[in-house]
Amino acid sequence: MQSITVAGVRKSFGEVKALRGVDLEVQKGTILGLLGPNGAGKTTLIRALATLLLPDEGSLYVEGYDAVKEPDAVRRLIGLTGQYAAVDEQLTGRENLVMVGRLYHMDIDAARVRAQELLEKFDLADAADRTLKTYSGGMRRRIDLAASLVNRPPVLFLDEPTIGLDPLSRRGLWGIIHELVTDGTTVLLTTQYLEEADYLSNNIVVIDRGVVIARGTPQELKTRAGGDVLEVRLSRPEQAIQAQAALTSLGDASITAPGVLVLPLPGNGKALPHAIRALDGANVGIEEFELRHPTLDEAFLHLTNRIV
Amino acid sequence: MKNAQAFSSQISDLLVMVERNLLRYVRLPQLLVFSTIQPIMFLLLFTYVFGGAILTQYASYIDFLLPGILVQSVLFGALQTGAGLVEDLNKGLVDRFRSLPMARGAVLGGRTLADMMRNIFVILLMISVGYMIGFRAHEGFWNALTAFTLLLYLGFAFSWVSAAIGMLTRTVEAAQVAGFIWVFPLVFTSSIFVPVNTMPDWLQFFARINPVTVTADSIRMLLLGSPDSAELASKFIAAFVWIAILLVVFVPLAVRLYRRSS
Numbered sequence: 001m002q003s004i005t006v007a008g009v010r011k012s013f014g015e016v017k018a019l020r021g022v023d024l025e026v027q028k029g030t031i032l033g034l035l036g037p038n039g040a041g042k043t044t045l046i047r048a049l050a051t052l053l054l055p056d057e058g059s060l061y062v063e064g065y066d067a068v069k070e071p072d073a074v075r076r077l078i079g080l081t082g083q084y085a086a087v088d089e090q091l092t093g094r095e096n097l098v099m100v101g102r103l104y105h106m107d108i109d110a111a112r113v114r115a116q117e118l119l120e121k122f123d124l125a126d127a128a129d130r131t132l133k134t135y136s137g138g139m140r141r142r143i144d145l146a147a148s149l150v151n152r153p154p155v156l157f158l159d160e161p162t163i164g165l166d167p168l169s170r171r172g173l174w175g176i177i178h179e180l181v182t183d184g185t186t187v188l189l190t191t192q193y194l195e196e197a198d199y200l201s202n203n204i205v206v207i208d209r210g211v212v213i214a215r216g217t218p219q220e221l222k223t224r225a226g227g228d229v230l231e232v233r234l235s236r237p238e239q240a241i242q243a244q245a246a247l248t249s250l251g252d253a254s255i256t257a258p259g260v261l262v263l264p265l266p267g268n269g270k271a272l273p274h275a276i277r278a279l280d281g282a283n284v285g286i287e288e289f290e291l292r293h294p295t296l297d298e299a300f301l302h303l304t305n306r307i308v
Numbered sequence: 309m310k311n312a313q314a315f316s317s318q319i320s321d322l323l324v325m326v327e328r329n330l331l332r333y334v335r336l337p338q339l340l341v342f343s344t345i346q347p348i349m350f351l352l353l354f355t356y357v358f359g360g361a362i363l364t365q366y367a368s369y370i371d372f373l374l375p376g377i378l379v380q381s382v383l384f385g386a387l388q389t390g391a392g393l394v395e396d397l398n399k400g401l402v403d404r405f406r407s408l409p410m411a412r413g414a415v416l417g418g419r420t421l422a423d424m425m426r427n428i429f430v431i432l433l434m435i436s437v438g439y440m441i442g443f444r445a446h447e448g449f450w451n452a453l454t455a456f457t458l459l460l461y462l463g464f465a466f467s468w469v470s471a472a473i474g475m476l477t478r479t480v481e482a483a484q485v486a487g488f489i490w491v492f493p494l495v496f497t498s499s500i501f502v503p504v505n506t507m508p509d510w511l512q513f514f515a516r517i518n519p520v521t522v523t524a525d526s527i528r529m530l531l532l533g534s535p536d537s538a539e540l541a542s543k544f545i546a547a548f549v550w551i552a553i554l555l556v557v558f559v560p561l562a563v564r565l566y567r568r569s570s
Contacts, residue, residue, distance in 0.1 A: 047403075050403075050407045051406070051407065052403060052406055052407060072409045075407055075408060075409040076409050078407065080403065080404070080407040082400050082403055082404075083400070084399060084400035085400070086399070086400035086401050086403050086404035087401070087404070088328065088332070088401060089399075090331065090332045090335040090336055091328065091331060091332075091335070095331070099324055099328055100404070100408070102320065102324045103321060103324055103405070103408045103410045104408065104409065105317045105320065105409075131335060147404065
């Protein structure tokens with residue numbers, strides 16, 4: 001059963017073609033991670049689905065409603081958390097949530113009860129009556145997400161929800177998102193953090209320059225990026241160029257950090273001895289080496305043809 | 309029945325937005341302080357520095373000046389409407405509102421109505437300061453109330469002008485600069501500080517039809533009396549026509565720009 005269906009969506013801003021024919025589907029009760037570099041069109045797609053902008057072409061359906069023709073019906077079913085915490089800094093956490101509840105036309109008592117529930121769920125009960133100016137970055141994100149959930153929406157759009165958060169707050173937010181999906185919420189999440197997409201998503205769609213360039217489960221995408229990679233840490237970082245030259249017969253090694261080389265090495269490590277011998281022959285000292293599966297980062301860079 | 313329900317939820321959206329904007333003035337009293345200090349400074353500056361050099365038909369310059377300064381303060385206050393809306397737009401708050409099933413005009417309407425209520429406070433404060441330095445109205449309560457209402461409507465109409473310009477400019481700084489571009493000519497080529505008949509002929513033409521002049525003159529005559537009631541009537545009607553024109557043009561324009569802003 002599909003919760004979100006996007007077909008042939010195009011959108012230009014003047015000369016800039018933000019979306020050039022995007023199709024995707026999200027099954028009810030799952031998380032789709034929308035991955036892509038800056039300017040790929042992720043936010044534009046989320047904004048079109050959230051009825052904030054009209055596509056030039058194509059159709060967007062949320063729970064069976066047309067986001068273009070029936071925006072109010074869609075608005076009743078969605079929650080949106082954008083890149084900025086879209087809350088009023090001069091109001092308290094509680095006032096913000098009650099305000100949103102009343103804008104969903106809940107009566108004021110129901111809005112207050114719901115606000116209290118959310119404040120407790122998001123661990124903000126102690127800060128409920130402080131203005132948001134005093135909140136930390138993590139608390140702002142939580143209150144923003146709470147504001148998106150006032151109406152218990154079956155569909156949630158999260159546009160880079162953890163950008164700028166420390167690792168602990170990020171983990172906390174992941175836990176909350178995971179719990180929502182367990183309760184049946186459908187989530188469309190954009191992120192630049194591949195680890196986040198890997199951890200949270202059932203499925204991933206990679207977009208670049210306004211088109212879908214890959215889709216599948218996180219595991220499928222990692223496999224598709226090619227076989228294992230060899231990562232070598234040199235004992236003398238200044239030898240990196242020398243090491244790169246020594247490995248040319250085996251492939252293009254890239255320098256990912258000072259003194260660290262990564263070389264794609266398909267074939268289950270059969271070429272590993274050759275690599276070691278080549279480095280040894282060039283008098284390059286090895287401090288550490290590891291044969292491993294590619295990370296989603298490497299898969300992503302491979303898919304978008306970006307050089308490390 | 310369904311229409312009645314839709315109407316009552318629109319009113320409810322509007323009230324929620326008014327309340328939110330008024331709460332901001334309570335939480336950020338400096339917004340209120342800045343919108344009153346400036347007109348008070350103008351009032352004192354013109355009364356004590358320039359006032360002695362300006363001849364009007366009134367016995368003391370403060371009588372001539374205060375009604376004008378009241379108009380100036382609602383115009384300057386209107387600039388905050390646009391700047392505040394642009395701030396909401398840039399902070400993503402407007403995205404939140406636009407993704408809710410709420411009345412489309414409520415965000416703008418709530419802001420302009422809240423600013424109108426703020427003006428009640430600003431006008432009362434300005435009149436109090438005026439009284440302290442010698443201003444006296446002597447045409448009775450109803451005339452004063454009429455003058456007060458006219459001022460509030462003028463401020464409301466200019467808040468919508470400011471809202472539309474804010475939606476076009478998109479940054480707080482640009483909204484403020486753009487605001488001064490229309491506010492300054494309106495304020496200074498008017499009868500706020502000096503009688504219009506001291507200006508060169510070509511400027512008098514603009515100054516006489518300026519909505520600021522007709523409003524300031526109406527308020528003067530309402531508060532201080534007028535030997536010519538036909539003149540009061542014509543200025544008063546001109547002021548109302550201006551307010552109506554501004555509202556008819558700028559309310560739909562601002563709402564349309566708000567809907568498109570994305």
